[in-house]
Amino acid sequence: MRYQLAAPYLTNTEAKYLSKALSENWISSKGKNIIRFERETARYIGLKYGIAASNGTAALHLALLALGIGKGDEVIVPGLTFAATINSIIYTGAVPVIADIEKDSWCISPSAMAGAVTSRTRAVIAVHLYGQPCPMNEIMRTAAKNGIYVIEDCAESIGAEYAGRKIGSFGNVGCFSFYGNKIVTTGEGGMCITGRKDIAEKMAVLRNQGMNSSRRYWHDLVGYNYRMTNLQASVGLAQLEKIDVMLAKRVEIEDFYLDNLKDINCLKPQRGNLKNRKKVTWLVSYQFEPRKLSRDQVAYKLLKEGVETRNFFYPLSEMPVYRKYVRRECPVSQEISRKGINFPTNLNLRKADYRKITGAIKKVCAMN
Numbered sequence: 001m002r003y004q005l006a007a008p009y010l011t012n013t014e015a016k017y018l019s020k021a022l023s024e025n026w027i028s029s030k031g032k033n034i035i036r037f038e039r040e041t042a043r044y045i046g047l048k049y050g051i052a053a054s055n056g057t058a059a060l061h062l063a064l065l066a067l068g069i070g071k072g073d074e075v076i077v078p079g080l081t082f083a084a085t086i087n088s089i090i091y092t093g094a095v096p097v098i099a100d101i102e103k104d105s106w107c108i109s110p111s112a113m114a115g116a117v118t119s120r121t122r123a124v125i126a127v128h129l130y131g132q133p134c135p136m137n138e139i140m141r142t143a144a145k146n147g148i149y150v151i152e153d154c155a156e157s158i159g160a161e162y163a164g165r166k167i168g169s170f171g172n173v174g175c176f177s178f179y180g181n182k183i184v185t186t187g188e189g190g191m192c193i194t195g196r197k198d199i200a201e202k203m204a205v206l207r208n209q210g211m212n213s214s215r216r217y218w219h220d221l222v223g224y225n226y227r228m229t230n231l232q233a234s235v236g237l238a239q240l241e242k243i244d245v246m247l248a249k250r251v252e253i254e255d256f257y258l259d260n261l262k263d264i265n266c267l268k269p270q271r272g273n274l275k276n277r278k279k280v281t282w283l284v285s286y287q288f289e290p291r292k293l294s295r296d297q298v299a300y301k302l303l304k305e306g307v308e309t310r311n312f313f314y315p316l317s318e319m320p321v322y323r324k325y326v327r328r329e330c331p332v333s334q335e336i337s338r339k340g341i342n343f344p345t346n347l348n349l350r351k352a353d354y355r356k357i358t359g360a361i362k363k364v365c366a367m368n
């Protein structure tokens with residue numbers, strides 16, 4: 001038996017919507033389900049416009065381009081995130097500036113963000129990491145004070161809330177990913193959400209090779225092919241219909257871990273709901289304190305028991321390819337990364353599986 005860390009949670013609805021799209025011959029990037037999926041996702045987040053994209057990285061790239069960010073600009077990015085966040089900035093020719101994270105939320109620290117602002121700073125990408133919302137009040141205030149844009153990277157946290165509002169609705173654009181291990185998946189896919197009509201239109205043009213929206217095959221600018229297909233959108237619509245059910249199942253899984261691992265003192269869980277914030281469960285996340293065993297030894301022993309785990313992302317500042325974007329060291333990003341481990345958060349597993357998984361974790365941690 002192998003307990004997979006994450007997997008899509010598919011039911012008959014995905015198959016039904018997909019086969020309808022297939023039988024009607026709408027398999028490319030035209031078709032009603034794309035517009036429906038955009039509308040439904042925007043409505044879920046609480047804003048007016050949704051621009052579907054081929055993946056979450058493309059969504060981030062579109063957001064940056066639509067805000068006019070490019071060569072000569074700087075964009076602030078947290079020290080702990082998936083590479084897609086910083087890569088999207090580099091694609092535009094702008095310079096990413098890495099800022100450290102908060103110890104409690106693992107999201108960008110507003111004071112580190114303020115400290116990274118220069119006269120060239122045009123935007124910040126606030127990443128809601130591992131299901132936890134960023135401190136949006138402070139980020140929005142710092143951004144307003146310095147006259148910079150806010151892009152929210154919501155790839156790991158769809159459904160999370162700050163002060164009763166869904167994340168993705170605070171900044172100029174909220175970007176989502178629908179990759180296979182994300183909370184809502186279309187296999188590959190992404191979405192930009194915004195309340196601004198002009199930004200939405202700009203992103204739609206950029207997504208479609210820069211083609212003028214009222215004059216076919218006339219191109220005003222060099223765009224991209226970042227379109228989503230109607231097949232992906234069909235899956236997305238079915239997923240979005242059951243998002244509340246899926247989020248509740250994820251909380252149940254996390255609560256089971258919290259309950260069963262509460263006496264394991266070398267494992268510290270991710271913080272629960274911080275002030276003003278309502279997190280979602282993406283991957284159940286813990287900090288592991290090594291004693292006799294290293295984190296990698298624990299991971300190896302668990303794998304032998306059939307339990308897949310995942311280490312946290314490496315801090316951006318440690319990877320040579322991003323080293324030149326470090327102006328101040330990021331000790332918190334480094335520490336959280338070094339100790340971080342994700343446990344299976346897979347909606348296809350049952351309670352008995354989670355009993356075995358937590359049993360194996362307890363057994364291995366007893367050797368530490």
Ligand SMILES: *Cc1c(COP(=O)(O)O)cnc(C)c1O
Binds near residue numbers: 082
């Ligand atoms: C998954 C992810 C993305 C986007 O990834 P895609 O694979 O391109 O959809 C961006 N940022 C973060 C933090 C992510 O986890």
